[in-house]
């Protein structure tokens with residue numbers, strides 16, 4: 563690892579911890595703040611707020627001469643190779659982040675960088691919405707030789723030093739490969755390989771992480787409250803749920819794709835919501851899962867409708883691959899909506915033959931689409947008849963090959979990327 567000279571803009575919770583930890587990794591760091599009292603406290607080797615372990619780290623690195631503090635951007639940037647922006651981005655009343663501090667910090671960097679011969683990498687560590695680096699930071703720096711990189715921070719207050727030194731995730735995004743490599747390199751000693759992504763992907767990952775954490779907490783609290791109302795130990799329920807590292811504490815179900823369905827998830831969510839109503843427990847998160855799913859099916863339907871009045875071949879009828887279960891299959895909802903709009907449809911499913919499915923399964927299909935039997939086709943017939951293919955179920959390798967070889971336009975609903983109008987998707991993501 564080449565030690566870098568880093569100017570950290572903003573010495574609040576994120577900036578001060580980052581400055582102390584980066585200095586401890588061997589970099590030469592200047593912490594910059596408009597707040598003179600923070601600058602004075604850091605210069606004295608103390609933290610401007612309480613954070614376990616931070617005082618010791620600051621004292622050691624100030625004493626070693628690797629960490630200083632300043633209130634003058636020109637002084638902080640004079641020797642710097644990297645400007646790490648850690649200023650606040652608090653909420654505006656509308657919910658958007660207030661970028662006043664960010665704009666001012668970037669403007670200060672731009673004025674110091676004008677006429678500078680050595681390159682400077684401007685790294686946005688503050689949490690900002692996707693597109694901020696491209697649409698706000700880069701234009702302010704136009705005319706300078708600064709490269710812009712996104713490197714969001716994931717630390718938690720109270721355990722921030724440990725989170726920095728032992729991170730679960732390091733994300734670096736940018737267009738300039740050398741700048742991205744340099745920023746990734748400052749964390750080399752931590753032994754965690756940074757994930758290198760596109761600029762706006764890095765920004766989105768930070769929001770996705772925080773949204774996920776919030777949803778996890780709300781989920782656990784709703785299950786806890788509901789369990790309590792039914793004289794069940796919710797702590798034990800959640801602790802046991804977490805024991806399943808295949809389906810629960812895992813990446814399972816965490817990939818964007820098509821809507822969920824089947825004979826269990828919708829039914830059991832309805833049962834929980836019903837019980838919550840009876841016991842007067844408000845569970846808006848659990849209740850909204852079904853409306854979220856309906857909204858997703860609507861988006862998928864609109865993506866198909868945008869292709870206009872052409873012959874549409876649907877691949878998959880069951881609620882997922884490798885089953886013939888069509889109960890509450892989202893594909894039936896898709897068919898209903900497309901038929902309602904007068905679209906011409908044919909359907910192929912490798913495992914569904916109406917003559918071979920029975921009981922509730924058959925009744926569900928016929929109840930939703932009474933003439934479903936007339937729409938079912940063999941794969942050969944479907945590929946010959948269709949002008950557009952809609953992938954509504956993950957195809958196996960052989961099926962995928964057939965789909966690709968017929969060179970029809972494809973709307974791939976399982977890829978997690980909804981195609982826009984007139985845009986034909988190559989179905990590799992479904993493999």
Ligand SMILES: NC(=O)c1ccc[n+]([C@@H]2O[C@H](COP(=O)([O-])OP(=O)(O)OC[C@H]3O[C@@H](n4cnc5c(N)ncnc54)[C@H](O)[C@@H]3O)[C@@H](O)[C@H]2O)c1
Pocket residue numbers: 571572573574575576577594595596597600648649650651663664666667670687688689690715716717718719
């Ligand atoms: N606090 C957290 O736990 C946490 C964790 C991850 C990410 N974040 C994100 O990191 C960013 C910073 O959060 P924070 O809690 O450290 O904020 P903070 O309000 O504690 O600190 C921001 C600091 O920036 C300084 N500042 C503002 N403009 C400046 C400028 N032009 N030059 C120099 N200094 C300037 C302020 O004086 C302040 O000390 C936010 O975007 C936040 O969402 C926070």
